[in-house]
Amino acid sequence: MGIDPVTVIAALIVASTPILLAAIGEMVVEKTGVLNLGVEGMMVTGAVMGFVTTVETGSPTLGFVAGMASGMALSLIFGLLTQLLLSNQVATGLALTLFGLGLSALLGVGYPGATLPPVADPFPAAMADIPVLGPILFGHSLVTYLSVVLVAAVWFVLGFTRTGLIIRAVGENHDAAHALGYKVIRIRLMAIMFGGACAGLGGAFLSIVRVQNWVDGMTAGAGWIALALVVFASWKPWRVLLGAYLFGGITALQLRLQAAGISIPVEILSMSPYVITILVLVIMSSDRSRAALNAPAALGKVFHATG
């Protein structure tokens, strides 16, 4: 059985949308100097809330909104703990992931296998039928296009607006930003909530569009891969997009290879996205100058205004 490049490319775009959304959100969070390791927990909660809402209301749009809202709600817990109660960001992020995995499994009891209404495509079917270009460019759900628009928006805001300048200032040196009169904590809380909404939307996309089902722990490390992507992208928006499509490509390709019954063992193929993520991390971090130059200088540090 052959592998059709057009279907692989179309599949890779679908496969990468959840991690792209989560990663671009986390990138903004890290740009303000906060490391939220709870992406996996927010994604999986977004996935279950999106799925359950869609099943109950029959509206995928409401499902996406619910996914975003639940991701945002969880991120707010993280925000309150790390920003107002000054807790350790690594430990709090881990707690968020552990809590999110438990909470999502609890909320999703009884839902696996429920049938979903179809998600409407924004383009007419005739356009998706255009050979080659159709399935790649016009065959996706609105959220996929939104994710690309979001990357462009983040790129523009961070690089060319006053808001972006403030965000970067807070992430590079929170004490200096505070001295200039910027509300460090408020800015960080807003970024954290934006990140939560993105991760929740990514999760909802995963359950509503990509898998069209709810399975316990269905994100299977996608949140962690999103975190790795931010490092891979050196905190640059378009590289996040490139990285997400690269990983989506690996995922889509290995699934096709499994289906095609190629002679590589299934275990090797299914562990490949994780192994390749690690290899990429190694390559990116071994370049000392690049890693040190791009990481926000205040990343992961506790901000406590004195006086």
Added chain:
Amino acid sequence: MLTLEKRPTPSRGWTLATPVLAVVLTMIAGGLMFALLGKNPVEAIRIIFWDPVFNTQFASYTRPQLLVKAGPLILIAIGLSLGFRAGIWNIGAEGQYIMGAIAGAGFGLAFYPSDSPLIFPGMIVAGALGGWAWAMIPAILKTRFRTNEILVSLLLVYVAEKILASAATKFLRNPEGHGFPGSRNLARIDSMNNPELISGTGMHWGVVLAFIAVIAAYVLLNRHLLGYQIKLAGQAPRAARFAGVNPNRLVVMCLGASGALAGLAGLFEVTGPAGQISIDFNVGYGFTAIIVAFLGRLHPIGILLAGLIMALTYIGGELAQLMLQIPAPAIQAFQGMLLFFLLALDVLSNYRIRIKSEGVA
């Protein structure tokens, strides 16, 4: 307006009080969660925290389970706490636990059906080495390439789970198992069995080792230069470097020790309570141990107590599932909540809360 004022040193009283307070707050919040699920909250909390130890009907069955569940949690958490103290974040203990079990079981099964008394000790060594080797991957990548050990150790959990699936269905599958997945039952092979040492207590070699690990960690942290260096590196990394602490050596030591202990926990589990390598052999001890380490304040004695409490929530959770039909994941959310409360309350030990009027600089 409330403001926070940093304490010169963490308050000793609050450091001891916050875990207790966190458990109480979790009970209240958990009770609310159970009430939302339509269950009687008081009854649910009683079943989770009281009945496993004191119920007249079934406590004789559930009490031994306390040590069975606490053993691996304590063993893993002790290892993790060393790294956490030094700012080295091994969060992939679940993977090291799996690899220890596979390496140990593989060593034993390679000699099947020999009944040499050396096999079990050999399996213990292999289990420790399996976990150690798996933890050395993030350690070496960290020391050689400065790769983030958090992401690498976590991603390796997923890789280990794939290897576990392969072990259960392919290379360690019981050849006499009629094609069902899963290895031979090691607990039923005399030379590989990790038995209950004192009948009715749940005490097995893994629990004994967990107690030894608590004592060893206590001695290491309070009496040994390495323990001092670990604490120093966590509290003042720059000062530690000036004092001649080699950060790379600490990474290798801390990740290696936690990996080996997690591997041992896996080995004792697979030869005792679990009995065999199966696809769903791991039940999340490696992740829960992170909560145990924090609940125990990264202190050996604290971890011992925290391990017992978390074991209680596991057993109580199973009971609550049986008796009140509370879904199993509720207990996982409950455990996550506990860590939230703990981290939130930490502010009390590190800061003083002062009331300050607005406008005063």
